[in-house]
Amino acid sequence: MERLVGIRGATCARSDTKEEVHAATRELLAELLRVNGLQPDDIVSIWFTATPDLHSAYPAEAARHLGLTRVALLGAQEIDVPGALPRVIRVLVHAYSKGTAQHVFQREARGLRPDLTDGT
Numbered sequence: 001m002e003r004l005v006g007i008r009g010a011t012c013a014r015s016d017t018k019e020e021v022h023a024a025t026r027e028l029l030a031e032l033l034r035v036n037g038l039q040p041d042d043i044v045s046i047w048f049t050a051t052p053d054l055h056s057a058y059p060a061e062a063a064r065h066l067g068l069t070r071v072a073l074l075g076a077q078e079i080d081v082p083g084a085l086p087r088v089i090r091v092l093v094h095a096y097s098k099g100t101a102q103h104v105f106q107r108e109a110r111g112l113r114p115d116l117t118d119g120t
Contacts, residue, residue, distance in 0.1 A: 010109035018057035025062035
């Protein structure tokens with residue numbers, strides 16, 4: 001039975017450039033779609049956040065380049081917490097799925113939510 005799920009993910013951009021923000025976001029979304037077996041029509045919306053040190057590009061732009069042109073996308077800035085991991089892009093995907101949500105954390109963001117992943 002299909003149900004609406006929330007799927008979390010995060011990655012880190014290596015630098016604050018449009019190319020790197022888009023590359024990191026595309027990599028994260030592609031893997032999240034792959035492991036969850038999602039097609040664009042399965043996705044209701046995606047909420048993106050970025051840490052305050054990323055301001056060269058909107059992560060949602062990268063989703064458009066992956067063909068997610070009919071998905072509602074929203075971006076926001078994360079809270080500026082002292083000592084927090086820098087250059088983080090987070091996503092919350094709302095999608096219809098028959099399976100259990102498989103959350104994806106990549107690059108330096110792998111350790112952010114070990115409760116949601118196996119830590120790899």
